[in-house]
Amino acid sequence: MSIKNLHLDTKNNILVTGGAGFIGSNLCKALLENGNKVIALDNLATGQMKNIKPILEHANFNFIEGDIRDLNTCHDACKDIDYVLHQAALGSVPRSINDPITSNAVNVSGFLNMLIATRDAGIKRFVYAASSSTYGDSKALPKVEDKIGKPLSPYAITKYVNELYADVFGKTYEMDTIGLRYFNVFGRHQDPNGAYAAVIPKFVLAFMNHESPIINGDGSYSRDFTYIDNVIEANVRAITATNPKAGNNVYNVAYGERTTLNELVVLVKQYLSEFDSKIGTIDVKYGSERAGDVPHSLASIDKAKNLLDYNPKFDMKTGLKEAIKWYWENLER
Template sequence: MYTTPYHTRDLSNISFLITGGAGFIGSNIVEYLLKYGAKKVRVLDNFSTGYKKNIKPFLANPAFELIEGDIRDIEVCRHAVNGIDCVSHQAALGSVPRSINDPVTTNDVNISGFLNILLASKDEGIKYFVYAASSSTYGDHPSLPKVEDKIGNPLSPYAVTKYVNELYASVFSRTYNFHTIGLRYFNVFGPRQNPSGAYAAVIPLFINAAAKKEIVTINGDGQTSRDFTFIENVVQANIKALLIEPKNHEVINIAVGERTTLNQLWKYICNLNNVDIEPNYQQERRGDVKHSLANIQKAESLINYKPQISIKKGLEISVVWYAQQ
């Protein structure tokens, strides 16, 4: 991947910190930065949801550095940002069901941890700080497509934590003149996303099941829809957002701008695996939003974001990648 560069600045004199850099999204950002010659790419990860295998290909690269530590420790965060130019904050506990089962840990990591890295970065004088926000912030607001300034009530503890991140970032911008950019991700998928475990995302679950010719469970009637976004589009957004200097706190949608139902998704994946399997339908999950679709005009305007990979192309790439694991 990443045959097309998404940056115009020379990266050879820029040092980056990627929190959660051993995770799915973080490790893909690391891969891009090392491929295009960043001066330093430092990863901070405690491996609670990230994996050492995700960063194994980078260990021999002299520009790569690993700090094994927890964002809930402010001193670890201060150490991690020392000497860094750009921070991409990806570390978090994802998953709506996980947050419902354990709201306290989700709060500790996603709110206290976020505040620690935000404060450490502000104190260090970091100029470029980008963080992973979430489309879950839109909550029960009914309008489609989702526009950044129209949100509803959060529907899960996870959504609460991601909204609080935005509030803290906004306060830091107004109070300390420390300006950041939040990227509201819409259902990211692609290589390195974990296909197993209690909180696995739907696309790797579906790909894994189709490859094994197994029946999948769909919560609800299958008409739930999402703006599924391939990882390369998200990497593009991070790179572009990291290399512009914001004048205020900004939040932007990162998606493709297309809606796909779970029934359509399962059909696409079955076709790629040459199988035809009827799913098993069960009741809808608590805390799930029924429909999600992004308006990406602000991202296009602010950071020149232009999604390159459609859902169908992204699924083709992903199916091949998982088959090789």
């Protein structure tokens, strides 16, 4: 989806941290298509140059290889910037359990550096990637922004601390911040490889290699899977929101639809079978539950609809069909 279809004037200088990552690279491309000048900052720890290769020579694009844990780098990246879209983070609940120190250094100290650099540069608005993991052990469904539980992982703690820091900076320094609580984002550029890969590309790659995907637990856990183009829209809406109540807030970014892992794997198998009929014969395996996993996630998106004019176009099935086509054409196997 091109954000031109949103009919929004976003022609600005925009910094995207984590710009070579899954979400960041998609944001960079969409923003360039709409006439913005885009700076991408990434240390390439999890981001990949191949994600931004098609836009590297774009006249309005500049890439900075640097780390948000270095304050000077953050200050340099924020020069002459109108808006920051802060996507840089170390994701994954299991990664944070295995290495909480690095997750905290990137997700908390790095986040604080970006807030300071944004404040010092007088940037109009700081939009950052928050997380549905903030809801923790809250059993309420759907998830509503002002009702959270206790975090279940170091990663969840770091993302909640981000929201606390953003709130304090908004009140103390009169900054304008918006947090977007992403719910299980998927789509093009999402890496299926490695120990901390997300579930959809992992399932896809396994099936494409004629291997049995492994579901953690009995498959009854459910997620509000959110296609990347909905996330692009949310970020653009956050940049351009003019409602006086929009700023210094957090919003759920999802479609508002729940899918179990068992339902998901059936759909992935079905859609991939259209490209390779052998995939239809592959069985699924079940493993142990992962520590720190939230059993169920379903978002209320009323707040984003009302204050940001967020109107996601892709339900899970529509987005999954788009993603499967991209995976089939682009994943190495």
